[in-house]
Amino acid sequence: MITIKDKLFVLDTDKTTYAFRVMPTGHLEHLYYGRKIRIDDADGIADQLGFAPGNSSSYDKDNAISLEDVKLEISAPGKGDVREPSLELINSDGSFTSDFLFDGCATSKGKVREEGVPCSYGEDAEVLTVTLKDKENNLMLKLAYTVYAECDVITRSCEIINNGDGAVTLTRVMSLMLDMDPGDYSYITFNGAWTREMGKNVQKVGMAKLVNSSYTGSSSNRANPFVMLGKGAFDEDYGEVIGINLVYSGNHYTSVEQNPYGKVRLMTGINPNGFSWKLEKGESFRSPEAVMTYSASGCNTMSHNMHDFVNAHIVSGKWKDQLRPVLINSWEASYFDINEHKLVKLARKAKAAGVELFVMDDGWFKGRNDDTSSLGDWTPDKKKLPHGIKGICDKIRKLGLKFGIWVEPEMVNENSDLYREHPEWAMRIPGKKHSTGRTQMLLDLTRSDVQDYIIKSMSDVFSSADISYVKWDYNRNFTDIYSAALPSDRQGEVAHRYILGLYRVLDELTKKFPEVLFEGCASGGNRFDLGILSYFPQIWASDDTDAYQRGIIQNGYSYGYPQSCYTCHVSDVPNHQTLRRITADTRFNVAAFGVCGYESNFCDLNKFDFNEIKSQIEFYKKNRRLMQYGKFWRRSSFDDGKILSWTISSPDKSEAVSMIMQSLMTPNSQSDILYPRGLAEDVKYHIENRKTSFDIREFGGLINHVVPFHVKQDGFIHGVIAKFVRINSESESHEMYGDAMMYAGVHLNPRFASLGYNDTVRYFPDFGSRIYEIRTA
Ligand code: DGJ
Secondary structure, three states, X not given: OEEEEOOEEEEXXXXXXXXXXXXXXXXXXXXXXXXXXXXXXXXXXXXXXXXXXXXXXXXXXXXXXXXXXXXXXXXXXXXXXXXXXXXXXXXXXXXXXXXXXXXXXXXXXXXXXXXXXXXXXXXXXXXXXXXXXXXXXXXXXXXXXXXXXXXXXXEEEEEEEEOOOOXXXXXXXXXXXXXXXXXXXXXXXXXXXXXXXEEEEEEEOOOOOEEEEOOOOXXXXXXXXXXXXXXXXXXXXOEEEEEEEEOOOOOEEEEEEEOOOOOEEEEEEEOOOOOOXXXXXXXXXXXXXXXXXXXXXXXXXXXXXXXXXXXXXXXXXXXXXXXXXXXXXXXXXXXXXXXXXXXXXXXXXXXXXXXXXXXXXXXXXXXXXXXXXXXXXXXXXXXXXXXHHHHHHHHHHHOOOEEEEEEOOOEEEOOOHHHHHOHHHEOOOOOOOOOOEOOEEEEOOXXXXXXXXXXXXXXXXXXXXXXXXXXXXXXXXXXXXXXXXXXXXXXXXXHHHHHHHHHHHHHXXXXXXXXXXXXXXXXXXXXXXXXXXXXXXXXXXXXOOOHHHHHHHHHXXXXXXXXXXXXXXXXXXXXXXXOOOOOHHHHHHHHOOOEEEEEOOHHHOOHHHHHHHHHHHHHHHHOHHHHHHOEEEEEEOOOOOOEEEEEXXXXXXXXXXXXXXXXXXXXXXXXXXXXXXXXXXXXXXXXXXXXXXXXXXXXXXXXXXXXXXXXXXXXXXXXXXXXXXXXXXXXXXXXXXXXXXXXXXXXXXXXXXXXXXXXXXXXXXOOXXXXXXXXXX
């Protein structure tokens, strides 16, 4: 609900309140963001501003306050606020002082997706627009606040309009600025690199600025735009936590800093580094939308708010709220070495295992035998696909599977017909040497002819057969940022214009192919953000499918993104990224807590491993709605210790699936306690583990304690026995009330600890794990 009273603005969601007011000077003063409170007027809530202390500057002679210590909604340089500004521009006279003062406001109901920049949408949205003016420079600033009451989310964005005669140059336009009262804050960011995305990083906020930003051209795997701010002591279920994200896929920036008086300023928006935007007379510039949520009960609640928001107000189109298919992707099974015969053979096996969608990854187009050539030439390689895309697609469809395809449309290799024909379409600085990434170049998506080419070439591919799914890849970072289509004083616009060009392409293609399930990918999670999720309902979380590392990566994503958005594959061992060997059940258990799929050569699996996969898929399909759309709870993670523990519970609390996984096993330690979440306290539940079996060779020479003859470890006889005998997992079940499960915990069967082995013992080696199904008894 939005309440406006005497220039006081109060924005209420179900459990939070955000408030600001117009000061006598005309500046917007931030008052409060936190748990829901009642505010009639600013009395007692607003800072008691006295005088400008020490050598700080006074705003003007009538208002002897210093903006340096006022909590503001926006800040521009030159009027005494010497903290980091949220808006910076060069006026037409070359000065860079701005002074935006209140001019009016309006409210409206409902918000639709607009063309150009992606944004949240919803019939239930309430929007407040506050207009400010810098009269001396003829500029107008519109601040938009959107309230999504039911998920406790408020979004912010701004638009700047040049009403003057001369051009101005924007050098910084933050989407959101949040000034807070003094306190003990922690800044939590999610950082990493290729194959190790989303590592949680916690830092104390102090007087030296902390910045989480990307300068790769994309939202990046180095620093995801989702961040959190914790106040005082907080954990998964306790304390005050704010979550912030940006609906944007390009260079982003979020800083947090304490001023000398203890107040803390956070801001988020397009990275000002390398950004400038010329605004001619009458033109306007719109920032991406920033998203914020607050929880008074720890990170899990903050995540639930973000998850509900993303599912309801970001993801759109046919696949919104829809069950995502279990797919198999050809990449790790064959890499570039694919052909129709091989793929159909793999698809036949996949069908027998219960897979629903077959994805032909990289390598299918003319001359593409490695990553040095052919990007840009989107016609099938006749040697590999003699009957074209349609030929293989029809064969796969005949098996009863849907068919999907991989593309990387934003790129071109120098060794391609496209580059030979249109070298000017590649991003590079004319006449200068350029750098490549994965031997490829970016197409200059700031150009409408390049956008049109991508739309046309992709439309041809997507309509050439019965294609149900597209994996849209993007495998390099920006270098040599330059567009031959823009004048020299507009080169600072290239990185942002690229993203706007990309959004136009994605918008047109997703509208043209509404049935297709699009999956974003950027070498895994190099562009995992709310901008991409506005067009593609799911994103390949990481090229790393090692279950231990995936436990860390998916745990990181789960803070800001719902599990319906990140895809997770079970792959072969040793793992292709880490060479680690983790049991098939753990590989599945981790992948099941997201959109589960496979990336494995099923044709090479033995009977037991194949049957294990079959039963995994059966389990996943049975619990799919819960696993993809239930409430995700973190109990513990490898960040804090050795145990990773997650639960997904149904909104009606009738069922849940919990997982517990360990990193390295501690010898002679038998107990584990599982603490499920999201259950009704006074309801009785039945809990039992998912049954599986293990290869007898995992017990090595211990086999000699149970067979009457000597077996040479890993020898021929050992292999023969392993073909017929498996070690079954323990069978464990309990009936308990929800409160007992959640607060006393389920005390699990003893772990393997060398001695005393029997059939109740939980075989739990390094990276061992179990999944438990919980249903009302
Ligand atoms: C990078 C992706 O992340 C992989 O999954 C795969 O599609 C390759 N590109 C193909 O080149």
